[in-house]
Amino acid sequence: MEKNKQILLAKRPEGTPDQDTFTFEEKEINQPENGELLIRTLYVSVDPYMRGRMVDAPSYVAPYQLNEVIEGGAIGEVISSKSSHFSEGDIVIGGFGWQTFYTAQEDEVRKIDKDIAPISTHLGILGMTGLTAYFGLLEIGRPQEGETVVISGAAGAVGSVVGQIAKIKGAKVVGIAGTDEKIKYLKEELHFDEAINYKTTENMEKALEEACPDGVDVYFDNVGGEISDAVFTQLNKFARISVCGAISSYNKETTDLGPRVQTVLIKKSALMQGFTVGDFFDRFNEGTRALASWLDEGKLTYEETIKGGFENIPDAFLDLFKGNNIGKLLVKVSEPSAK
Amino acid sequence: MEKNKQILLAKRPEGTPDQDTFTFEEKEINQPENGELLIRTLYVSVDPYMRGRMVDAPSYVAPYQLNEVIEGGAIGEVISSKSSHFSEGDIVIGGFGWQTFYTAQEDEVRKIDKDIAPISTHLGILGMTGLTAYFGLLEIGRPQEGETVVISGAAGAVGSVVGQIAKIKGAKVVGIAGTDEKIKYLKEELHFDEAINYKTTENMEKALEEACPDGVDVYFDNVGGEISDAVFTQLNKFARISVCGAISSYNKETTDLGPRVQTVLIKKSALMQGFTVGDFFDRFNEGTRALASWLDEGKLTYEETIKGGFENIPDAFLDLFKGNNIGKLLVKVSEPSAK
Structure with a gap:
């Protein structure tokens, strides 16, 4: 009998997580009862925010529990249904995370349309990451025509x-990104006006000043830390900073110290706002429609890095903190059936 | 012949300003020409933001020039007018600063109504400080009924x-304030729900947690530094931080380091916005009307600390950084004439 392979949180990481953070286990597969469906996992998402859930502290989502499955965005195929809303062969998305099978309540997952774009995009550009970009930029950054927008973690x-x-x-x-390959991608594939490799740039303030001769109106911050400190020196009056991530802080074992921001916020009458995509939950349909339509018109392109094999999920997650991947990082767990 | 006494910026302070930062000088009084008026100074304002203008760096207002008069809010009486808009005896307000006389262009100052409140209030609760409070709280903090608002520099x-x-x-x-006298003032005179003396409190996070059992929805920040670090640990989801001042940073000779705020802003989907009162310039009338009406209804009260004597202006300014004054700090330079 096939088993449900799961990846559990073995211990809470101090500093950078490693293989010992996780443990593998096999469980029986629960057959669905009335109102339930059995899902075979096709893709799982690995995301920086998951690092935050490994800490036992209040945050915007509950922390992972020790010896429980790592939850997170995943796509699967319905292989058996006792719900009138789902049929065998349906492709569904949910938060069931790092396991090869999942027995879901019918309201825990939703069906996705396999025809509008590759199904994996629902974990990326048409999913949480695309919506995060859409709302974080348009609702907080509010870029106007002709303004300068700086993005850290720009190739992510x-x-x-x-x-x-x-x-x-x-x-x-x-x-702003950290490898020449990413810089090339930003300029040649995504047609960014400028791209700065922070790893090979000695003076970030100067590099930003040269790249942004009119100053910085909007800063979309995925990384925090010293890169953001440098961007802060170049802000224009009434700048908006959309604080999406702080990957440079996530693995610090002590408090991450930096220049206090109050003075520059006052001098520039600048706004700095943190958010998570869930804040815009009731507008997800609007965001998805806009993204799908830009994708369809060829105005948006995307890159996915897809690793293969369930057992490689922890590796893929750890890769996020090495800064090597371009675009969305996914793990393909199994093939959809041929139907 | 009477002279115009002036206080000039003698040198740019490093760290805390002292008497050597300033120099006194006497100049001829310029008689007004057509469209001008001669003003005798009655009150001058001393404000923390002036520290910022003593540094030669771009900010929201131009830096003071060496050997030039320290500009700032002042009230005076028209003693001679060659403008059809002003008459002898009018009380006017402008930015003419630390000098005993000033020959103004008629568009540089505006008349104030001596009857609605003591004229000194136009440098305080009905002036820039009142408007700063009004717009910074209502436009950025946006407190809702039943929410918890924390204020640092609360007795200022x-x-x-x-x-x-x-x-x-x-x-x-x-x-939050720094003397027992201020705490008493906040609770007994202003009817704050709670007041914390940060100088006698060992654990600010704990004190704030006790004072704000429902968390902090709005933080009006006048001080920055470690007090603000502590408030940040108590923020609620969707908290708003109105960043008005950072007096704890102003006299630092090196970069003021503290815990980076990005992670907490993300976790709490919190907004942090700096401002200066000038951002709301086109709404000053609205603000002044609201403040005057609350004052009239007895809903607002205010405290002024008025020092006497032109030669005491630098002292009064230096007092701002010692944290002893309650309410608005002013210097009375001369008496209005008896008319």
């Missing part, structure tokens, strides 16, 4: 979409 | 007004 799943939406809105877009 | 010119407006709006108000 969220950053790459933010830059493209900013271009659609007529802004000048400057990306 | 701005903070004391912020707390009273927050009470008018039905919020629970918690003030």
Whole structure:
């Protein structure tokens, strides 16, 4: 009998997580009862925010529990249904996370349309990462035509979409990333106006000043830390900072210290706002429609890095903190059936 | 012949300003020409923001020039007018600063009504400090009935007004200040719900947690530094931080380091916005009307600390950084004439 393979949180990481953070286990597969459906996992998402859930502290989502499955965005195929809303072969998305099978209540997952785009995009540009870019940029950053938008983590799943939406809105877009391959991707594939490799740049303030001769109106921040400190020196009056992520802080074992921001916020009458995509839950349909339509018109492009094999999920997650991946990072767990 | 006594910026302070930062000088009084008026100074304002203008760096207002008069809010009496808009005896307000006489262009100053409130209030609760409180709290903090508003520098010119407006709006108000006299003033005179003396409190996070059992929805920040770090640990989801001042940073000779705020802003979907009162320039009339009407209805009260004597202006300014004054700090330079 096939088993349900699961990846559990073995211990709470101090500093950077490693393989010992996780443990593998096999469980029986629960056959669905009335109102339930059995899902075979096709893709799972690995995302930086998951690092936050590994800590036992209050945050915007509950922390992961020890010896429980790592939850997170996943796509699967319905292989058996006792719900009138789902049929065998349906492709569904939900938060069932790092396991090969899942027995879901019918209200825990939703069906996705396999025809509008590759199904994996529902974990990326048409899913949480695309929506994060869409709302974080348009609701907090509010770029106006001709303004300068700077994005850190620009080649990542969220950053790459933010830059493209900013271009659609007529802004000048400057990306910050950490490899030459990413810089090339930002300039050649995504047509960013400028891109700065922070790892090979000695003086970030100067590089930003050169890339943004009119100053910075909008900063979409995925990383925090010293990169953001440098961007803060270049803000224009009434700048807006959309604080999406702080990956540079996530693995710090001590308090992450930096220049206090109050003085620059006052001098520039600047706004800095944190958010998570869930804040815009009741507008997800609007966001998905806009993203799908830009994708359809060829105004948006995306990159996915898809790793293969359930057992490689922890590796893929750890890769997020090495800064090597471009675009959305996914793990393909199994093939959809041939229907 | 009487002279115009002036206080000039003698040198740019490093760290805390002292008497050597300033120099006194006497100049001829310029008689007004057509369209001009001669003003004898009655009151001058001393404000924390002036520290920022002593540094030669771009900010929201131009830096003071060496060997030039320290500009700032002042009230005077017209003693001679060659403008059809002003008559001898009119009381006017402008930015002419630390000097005993000033020959103004007629569009540089505006007349104030001596009957609605003591004229000094136009440098305080009916002037820039009142408007700073009004717009910073209501436009950025946006307190809702029943929410908890925390104010640092709560007994100061701005903070004391912020707390009273927050009470008018039905919020629970918690003030932070640095002397027992101020704590008493906040609780007994201004009817704040709670007040915390940060100088005698060992654990600010714990004190705030006790004073704000429902968390902090709005933080009006006049001080920055470690007090603000502590408030940040108590923020509620969707908290708003109105960043008005950072007096704890102003005299630092090196970069003021503290815990980076990005992670908490994300976790709490919190907004942090800096401002200066000038951002709301086109709504000053609205603000002044609201403040005057609350004052008239007895819903607002205010405290002024008025020092006497032109030569004491630098002392009064330096007092701002010692944290002893309650309410608005002014210097009375001369008496209005008996008319």
